[in-house]
Amino acid sequence: QITLKESGPTLVKPTQTLTLTCTFSGFSLTTSGLGVGWIRHSPGKALEWLALIYWNDVQRYSPSLKTRLAITKDSSKNQVVLTMTNVDPLDTATYYCARRVWNYDYFDNWGQGTLVTVSS
Amino acid sequence: DIQLTQSPSFLSASVGDRVTITCRASQGISSSLAWYQQKPGKAPELLIYAASTLQSGVPSRFSGSGSGTEFTLTISSLQPEDSATYYCQQFHSFPLTFGGGTKVEI
Numbered sequence: 001q002i003t004l005k006e007s008g009p010t011l012v013k014p015t016q017t018l019t020l021t022c023t024f025s026g027f028s029l030t031t032s033g034l035g036v037g038w039i040r041h042s043p044g045k046a047l048e049w050l051a052l053i054y055w056n057d058v059q060r061y062s063p064s065l066k067t068r069l070a071i072t073k074d075s076s077k078n079q080v081v082l083t084m085t086n087v088d089p090l091d092t093a094t095y096y097c098a099r100r101v102w103n104y105d106y107f108d109n110w111g112q113g114t115l116v117t118v119s120s
Numbered sequence: 121d122i123q124l125t126q127s128p129s130f131l132s133a134s135v136g137d138r139v140t141i142t143c144r145a146s147q148g149i150s151s152s153l154a155w156y157q158q159k160p161g162k163a164p165e166l167l168i169y170a171a172s173t174l175q176s177g178v179p180s181r182f183s184g185s186g187s188g189t190e191f192t193l194t195i196s197s198l199q200p201e202d203s204a205t206y207y208c209q210q211f212h213s214f215p216l217t218f219g220g221g222t223k224v225e226i
Contacts, residue, residue, distance in 0.1 A: 037216075039164075047156075047164065047207055049216040062215050063121075096163055105211035106154040108175065110163035 002026035004036075004097050004111035011117050018084040018116060022097030026109075029055050029075045035100035036080040037107060038071065040093040048093075052100060053080055087118045122146050122210050126219035133226060139195040141222045143208035148188045152212035155184055155193045158221075159204045167206075168193065200226055 008020035022036060029036065037052040051071040052060045061069050070083040080097060094115045098107035123146040133139050143153065151171040156164035166175045168184035171191055181196045195202055203226045208219040 039218075041158075046220045047158075047209070047218040049209075049218065052216070060214055064215075098163075101169070104152075104169070105214075105216055106166065106169055106209060107164075108166050108169075110165070113163050 002099060002109045004099060004109060006095055006097050006111045006114040008095075008114055008116065010115060011119065012087050013120050014088055014118055015086055018087050018091070018118075020082045020084075020095055020097075020114065020116070022080040022082070022111060024078050024080070024097070024099070024111075027099060028078070029053075029073050029080070031055055031102075033102040035105075036073070037098050037100055037105075038080075038082045038095060039098060039107070039110075040095045041113070042090070042093040050095075051082060052105065054100070089118045092116065092118045121215055122149060122213060122217055124208050124210055124217055124219035126206075126208060126222050128222060129220060130223045131225070133198050133224065135198055135200060135226060137198045139198050139202075139224065141193045141206055141224075143186075143191045143193070143219050145189045145191075145210055145212075149210045149212035151187045152210055153184075153186070153191050154209045154211065155182075156207045156209065157202075157204045158207065164207065195224075198224075198226060202226065 004024040035054040038050040094113040096113045098110040155168040158164040172184045
């Protein structure tokens with residue numbers, strides 16, 4: 001059974017750095033072709049893809065957020081970490097991590113999501 | 121970036137109705153399209169990938185078609201549990217993008 005779960009702060013102040021952790025089970029990020037991505041859902045808006053890391057440590061980022069994001073993995077711990085710097089109230093959203101399927105960039109298993117509010 | 125435009129943004133239908141949602145891409149994406157269903161407070165769930173392949177476990181009343189720039193998601197006989205928002209996503213090229221969503225009310 002594949003599961004993913006996001007963890008991190010629920011409230012962050014503007015200009016601070018947000019760190020979210022995705023802990024997963026049922027697959028390994030050492031398996032060729034797999035990956036884990038981050039997607040967010042802001043209130044009243046559509047889903048927005050943020051970043052993706054592959055089994056071979058290649059990283060891809062949303063161009064609009066690239067300068068503020070960093071995605072890393074710890075395959076021994078089955079974790080993927082997303083860091084977002086200089087957060088703004090517009091970054092208030094539910095953040096999801098999801099498994100990228102073998103060799104294609106869509107997502108077949110998602111975490112439950114974690115709501116992050118950016119407010120002073 | 122490839123823009124995905126979904127229509128309609130909202131639809132209201134009755135149990136048993138046939139429902140079709142359209143997703144148009146701003147440029148050709150071959151069959152590199154997925155559809156997701158999201159219920160309030162829940163994570164999205166994959167329904168269809170490669171434009172027309174049903175994900176394992178998804179009811180057969182869901183189907184997808186299209187290629188290039190125009191795609192459709194069809195629910196052949198709407199059920200109460202299908203009340204949700206539906207999103208398309210292209211994986212032809214980066215950045216990955218999602219459509220604006222279609223909220224289906226029953």
